[in-house]
Amino acid sequence: MGAVLNNSLLLHYLNCVKDESILLRLYHWLSQTLQEECIWYKMNNYEHGKQFTNFLDTIITAQCFLQEGFYSCETFLYKSLPLWDGFCCRSQFLQLVTWIPFSSFSEMKPLLFDHLAQLFFTSTIYFKCSVLQCLKELLQNWLLWLSADIHMKPVMNSPLETTLGGSMNSVSELIHYVGRLSITAMRLENNSTFLLHFILDFYEKVCDIYINYNLPLVVLFPPGIFYSALLSLDSSILNQLCYIMHRYRNNLTAAKKNELVQKTKSEFNFSSKTYQEFNHYLTAMVGCLWTSKPFQKGLYIDPEVLEKAGIAEYKNSLNVVHHPALLSYAVSFLLQGWPEERTVSMSSIRVNKFIFITFRDLL
Numbered sequence: 001m002g003a004v005l006n007n008s009l010l011l012h013y014l015n016c017v018k019d020e021s022i023l024l025r026l027y028h029w030l031s032q033t034l035q036e037e038c039i040w041y042k043m044n045n046y047e048h049g050k051q052f053t054n055f056l057d058t059i060i061t062a063q064c065f066l067q068e069g070f071y072s073c074e075t076f077l078y079k080s081l082p083l084w085d086g087f088c089c090r091s092q093f094l095q096l097v098t099w100i101p102f103s104s105f106s107e108m109k110p111l112l113f114d115h116l117a118q119l120f121f122t123s124t125i126y127f128k129c130s131v132l133q134c135l136k137e138l139l140q141n142w143l144l145w146l147s148a149d150i151h152m153k154p155v156m157n158s159p160l161e162t163t164l165g166g167s168m169n170s171v172s173e174l175i176h177y178v179g180r181l182s183i184t185a186m187r188l189e190n191n192s193t194f195l196l197h198f199i200l201d202f203y204e205k206v207c208d209i210y211i212n213y214n215l216p217l218v219v220l221f222p223p224g225i226f227y228s229a230l231l232s233l234d235s236s237i238l239n240q241l242c243y244i245m246h247r248y249r250n251n252l253t254a255a256k257k258n259e260l261v262q263k264t265k266s267e268f269n270f271s272s273k274t275y276q277e278f279n280h281y282l283t284a285m286v287g288c289l290w291t292s293k294p295f296q297k298g299l300y301i302d303p304e305v306l307e308k309a310g311i312a313e314y315k316n317s318l319n320v321v322h323h324p325a326l327l328s329y330a331v332s333f334l335l336q337g338w339p340e341e342r343t344v345s346m347s348s349i350r351v352n353k354f355i356f357i358t359f360r361d362l363l
Contacts, residue, residue, distance in 0.1 A: 001029040005062045015066055030059070030072040038080060049088070056092035060099070068145070069099030078111040086119040086127060094130055098137035102145050104166070105173040113177060120181055121188065125195055128185050132198040135178050136205055142171060143205075147213040168217045175206055175219045183224040193234045199225055200240040207244045210251040218251055218270060220277050230288055231324070238325045245285060248278055292319040 004010045004026060014022060037052050063069050073096050084093060100112070120131050146167055182199045189195050203221045210218055220226075221244075229241040255270055287293045321330050 001026055002033075002058075005058050008065060011062055011065050027070060027072040030070055031075060034072070034076040035079075038076070053089050053092060056089060056096065060092060060095045063099045067141075069096075069101045069141075071101060074100050081112060081115045084119070086123050090127070090130065094134040097134050098141060100138060102142045102167070102170070105170040105177070109173075109177075117181060121184060125189050125192060128189070129195060129198045132178070132182070132195075132202055135174070136202045139171070139174060139178075139202070139205055142174070143209060143213045143215065146171070147215055164216075168215065171209075171215075171217060172219055178202055179222045179225065183222055186224065186228055191228055193232065193237060196225075196228060196232065196234075196237055197240070200229060200237065200244065203244055204240070204247070207247040208251060210255055211247075216255075216270075218248070218255060218274055220248065220274065220281070226281055227284075230285060233324050235325045235329070238323070242285075245282065249282075252278060289320045289323060 004014065014026070033055070037055060059070070059073060063073070077093075077096055077100065097112075097116075100108070105113075116131065120128055182202075185195055186192070186199070203225070206219055206221070209215055226241070229237050232238060232241075252270070252275060256275075259270075320326060
């Protein structure tokens, strides 16, 4: 059976024939071999560990070729994750997670995601980033399977054995799960810019679900992630956030147009709360980057902090020129415009001209 995994022709045959008896034999052999060779169950020498790693690589290559996961690997993950230290065969283990076949998130949570969260919170920032990347790829695979399966055949005859509404709930729960992991991770890692890049990479995939995969789902990121990105000191983070918000807008606009065209109430019509939450985010972003009127409600800053910062009116001081992530561009703009001046005020910058010249240079 091992020869099948290394032979692309046999894998292609396996994929085309869809013979249940052949698949059952392969899954049974994989289950037995994984448990017998796994170094979590049986501690052996370094050479054995290397062989096991190579075996996992072979399985991963086969799954990538078939573009689907083996159910025996899913069972192996459920059994071995509580024993895994998060270090041994990390790359291979997380790649196996990305190919877990789609199923109910609530059923998978106690078997897989709860254990993964424990490792996530107690490990290094690099492990956290690896897990976020892994979950992004898992989400992508689920979306590809759902978009192909649901639109090619009736849902009730699908091997996914679920309704469209149930499928969307599972995907939504996975996204919310990653959101909770991300918020806690940002606190643990002191709002690390490096970590935030991986979090926003995940939401770049999330923001385009409706348009790219033709699936009735739009899930916004949590406030803790949005405001961390909006007030980041890194311009690339701010750029990522602007792109994500732009894609969210396109997806929500497309969804709204589709609802108006259908003119019928559907179980997949998006809640007005989603639109309200997006508008709230958009208002905050425009206030921070354009109108200089951010956070008009619910914000209080200690006067001593404002005095030390030399800011009298903080509500009128933040815009595209004064944003901490864009200050370096403002300084560069001043140096180009007034190279001989020793003291030039940021307030002298005309916002429209600054934006035009800055983005012209970037392009």
